[in-house]
Amino acid sequence: WNARGLVDWKVSTHWTAGFTGNYSSTKITSAPGANDGIVSMVYSAPAEYDLKGIPSHVPGDPTKQILFRSNAFVNPYWWKDNNEYLQHTDRFFGNAYAEFALVAGDNCRLRIREQAGIDSYTSDYSDVREMGSTISLRGGRITNYGVSRNVFNNLLTAGFAAEWGDYSLDAMLGNEVNQDNSRYREYYGANFNFYGMPVIGNATNFTSSEYSRQKRTVGFFGSLGLAWKAMLFLTVTGRNDYVSSMPRNHRSFFYPSVSLGWVFTGLQALKGNDVISFGKLRASYAQVGQAGDYYENYYYVPSYGGGMYGSRPISYPLGGVSSYVPYYVRYDPALRPQNTENFEAGAELRLFHDRLRLDYTFAYQNVTDQIFAVPSAGSSGYKYYITNAGKMRTTSHELSVGLTVLRHSDYDLNFGVNFTKVDNKVVELAEGVESIMLGGFVEPQVRAQAGNTYPNIYGTAFKRAANGQLLLSGGLPQGTADSQDLGNCSPDLITGFTLAGRYKRFNLSTTWSWQKGGKMYHGSNMVLNYGGSTRESLPFHEGMMVAEGIDAATGLPNTVEVSRQDYYMAWFQVSESGVYDADFFKLRDLTLTYSLPRILGVGLQVFGFARNVLLWTALPNFDPESSQGNGNMDGYFERYSVPATSSYGGGVKFTF
Numbered sequence: 287w288n289a290r291g292l293v294d295w296k297v298s299t300h301w302t303a304g305f306t307g308n309y310s311s312t313k314i315t316s317a318p319g320a321n322d323g324i325v326s327m328v329y330s331a332p333a334e335y336d337l338k339g340i341p342s343h344v345p346g347d348p349t350k351q352i353l354f355r356s357n358a359f360v361n362p363y364w365w366k367d368n369n370e371y372l373q374h375t376d377r378f379f380g381n382a383y384a385e386f387a388l389v390a391g392d393n394c395r396l397r398i399r400e401q402a403g404i405d406s407y408t409s410d411y412s413d414v415r416e417m418g419s420t421i422s423l424r425g426g427r428i429t430n431y432g433v434s435r436n437v438f439n440n441l442l443t444a445g446f447a448a449e450w451g452d453y454s455l456d457a458m459l460g461n462e463v464n465q466d467n468s469r470y471r472e473y474y475g476a477n478f479n480f481y482g483m484p485v486i487g488n489a490t491n492f493t494s495s496e497y498s499r500q501k502r503t504v505g506f507f508g509s510l511g512l513a514w515k516a517m518l519f520l521t522v523t524g525r526n527d528y529v530s531s532m533p534r535n536h537r538s539f540f541y542p543s544v545s546l547g548w549v550f551t552g553l554q555a556l557k558g559n560d561v562i563s564f565g566k567l568r569a570s571y572a573q574v575g576q577a578g579d580y581y582e583n584y585y586y587v588p589s590y591g592g593g594m595y596g597s598r599p600i601s602y603p604l605g606g607v608s609s610y611v612p613y614y615v616r617y618d619p620a621l622r623p624q625n626t627e628n629f630e631a632g633a634e635l636r637l638f639h640d641r642l643r644l645d646y647t648f649a650y651q652n653v654t655d656q657i658f659a660v661p662s663a664g665s666s667g668y669k670y671y672i673t674n675a676g677k678m679r680t681t682s683h684e685l686s687v688g689l690t691v692l693r694h695s696d697y698d699l700n701f702g703v704n705f706t707k708v709d710n711k712v713v714e715l716a717e718g719v720e721s722i723m724l725g726g727f728v729e730p731q732v733r734a735q736a737g738n739t740y741p742n743i744y745g746t747a748f749k750r751a752a753n754g755q756l757l758l759s760g761g762l763p764q765g766t767a768d769s770q771d772l773g774n775c776s777p778d779l780i781t782g783f784t785l786a787g788r789y790k791r792f793n794l795s796t797t798w799s800w801q802k803g804g805k806m807y808h809g810s811n812m813v814l815n816y817g818g819s820t821r822e823s824l825p826f827h828e829g830m831m832v833a834e835g836i837d838a839a840t841g842l843p844n845t846v847e848v849s850r851q852d853y854y855m856a857w858f859q860v861s862e863s864g865v866y867d868a869d870f871f872k873l874r875d876l877t878l879t880y881s882l883p884r885i886l887g888v889g890l891q892v893f894g895f896a897r898n899v900l901l902w903t904a905l906p907n908f909d910p911e912s913s914q915g916n917g918n919m920d921g922y923f924e925r926y927s928v929p930a931t932s933s934y935g936g937g938v939k940f941t942f
Contacts, residue, residue: 287311300386307380316371324362326926327353329813337362349418349481360419368416368484377407381439397445405437417481425477428486431470438465456511466501474601493601495587502530503577517552521545529577532621539623543572564636569629576624578657578672580617585610615659616666618673627652643688651680658734660716661723675716678740682708702784710740710776725923729769730807730861732923739776741922743807744769745861749838756835761846762853764838765860772865775922778803793879801910804868809925811907812864816855820907826854868910870903887942894936901930 292306317324342364344350353361381403388396410432417426443460475489507525524542547568587602588611602609632647656676662668685705692699712734721735730745746765749757756763783798815823829850837844857863879893909930
């Protein structure tokens with residue numbers, strides 16, 4: 287539910303005031319992802335196993351599931367009937383302002399604006415696991431948690447604009463205060479007394495935590511813009527922020543920018559040109575500061591678990607006695623804000639009366655003092671050390687081309703293409719740190735590796751002979767003992783296409799996308815293949831085979847015969863088997879619109895659309911962009927994602 291209201295009031299010649307308010311209430315019931323996900327059982331189930339056709343639990347005892355893997359996983363139909371992931375958010379945000387404007391003559395304008403706003407919301411979450419979810423959760427558990435956050439913002443600006451002759455000036459000074467107050471809470475209960483009442487009052491073991499956080503940012507900023515003959519533009523900005531979330535000696539940081547633009551078609555010699563109707567060159571340099579979160583070391587109540595547990599086997603208080611230990615993350619007392627330098631240069635051209643439009647941008651970005659959680663030796667008493675641990679460099683090229691193929695009163699046809707290429711590289715990390723895990727499992731992982739492209743997938747690779755053939759042991763493939771670089775996740779290029787045509791009252795528009803290059807780890811395909819649930823895996827589950835490769839014992843071509851199933855299961859023990867190319871070509875959307883003649887000033891449009899209609903991809907069975915779930919690192923790391931869907935619809939639009 288959403289509601290919005292606003293008022294603008296012209297108080298007098300020089301004064302205006304107003305306010306706006308927005309309220310929303312959102313309630314979502316969702317299914318979990320990753321190993322807890324509903325699709326995890328659908329993907330791993332043998333093709334002949336009828337999940338829907340059998341009861342989800344033993345008749346008369348709903349706490350005992352019926353499933354081929356009920357010890358560690360949940361029957362999706364049982365999950366639907368018993369478990370719940372619920373989130374509910376109430377939010378209000380809005381602002382009020384007063385503005386004074388003064389015009390002196392025809393050339394000078396002064397504007398002073400005071401604006402105060404608030405963004406306040408409360409989010410409540412409840413994760414419910416009924417009795418009998420899995421062996422480790424046989425007694426059930428519930429976690430109620432949430433956050434209440436209130437952000438106050440005050441913005442005061444003064445702007446001055448003037449024009450004289452061929453020159454114009456635009457200047458602005460301002461101050462911003464941002465106060466962020468948050469309160470986090472979590473209440474955990476385990477081992478329900480009886481089935482059918484999965485609420486925290488029915489639990490027998492309890493833990494709880496609650497803490498508050500306050501942050502304040504005070505910023506002073508200004509900008510100065512100069513223009514000459516509406517063809518040469520110079521803009522200079524600067525901002526200094528003071529933040530409370532950093533160590534006391536590193537709370538202030540300044541970041542400037544400067545940009546220059548030249549509309550060269552403003553030259554007298556190029557005016558009235560039938561070839562170049564508009565041309566602009568531009569360049570800019572900017573710095574952006576970004577503060578992190580710094581905490582003095584503190585104590586917390588620990589909880590202990592293990593790989594065989596799905597909950598917390600040891601929780602405090604224990605026997606009425608609580609425990610406090612130093613928090614396992616240590617913060618660098620000399621932590622500095624992250625700094626990003628960005629240089630851009632580009633050109634914009636419109637040719638042949640705007641029928642051909644070109645726009646090119648080159649960008650170079652240098653990030654220093656990146657804030658990372660650096661792994662620490664356990665002997666130090668900490669797991670991670672938050673410090674300025676990285677430098678990263680990014681270069682990008684972006685080219686946009688627009689072409690009006692046909693232009694007529696009854697019809698037209700327009701084509702557009704956008705090309706983007708981005709190269710990321712980790713220049714260096716903290717001393718003694720070769721790489722930092724960004725997400726994944728024990729292996730494989732997505733990591734930032736010093737001296738390498740970013741981000742990359744690391745995991746066990748197939749052992750290979752010098753000629754590149756698989757190195758087999760007993761006729762079976764082998765994996766390396768340590769993790770290897772299995773490929774860069776970033777695509778070589780991303781290209782988008784648009785095609786729009788009109789014939790009288792009909793309009794047709796389409797959007798296409800093409801991605802070339804880039805790798806991703808796709809755990810769902812591994813599970814499907816391992817269980818024999820895909821067409822391509824069927825030949826590997828029956829019969830015998832002699833695999834092509836080199837026998838590790840003899841150094842000669844392999845002659846050992848093994849069962850296809852043993853070979854395939856050994857194959858999927860190696861992480862490299864789950865790394866795929868992420869290339870794709872996709873028709874994103876298609877929209878057809880018919881505009882009826884206006885009657886009594888009212889316009890009527892009827893339209894129909896289709897989205898995510900066609901897909902050609904190197905990744906079998908899935909859409910590379912549909913990856914979601916357990917910390918998937920922007921889609922580079924997938925496990926048990928929900929399949930992509932196509933959508934079709936239409937509507938009617940009135941204008942009056």
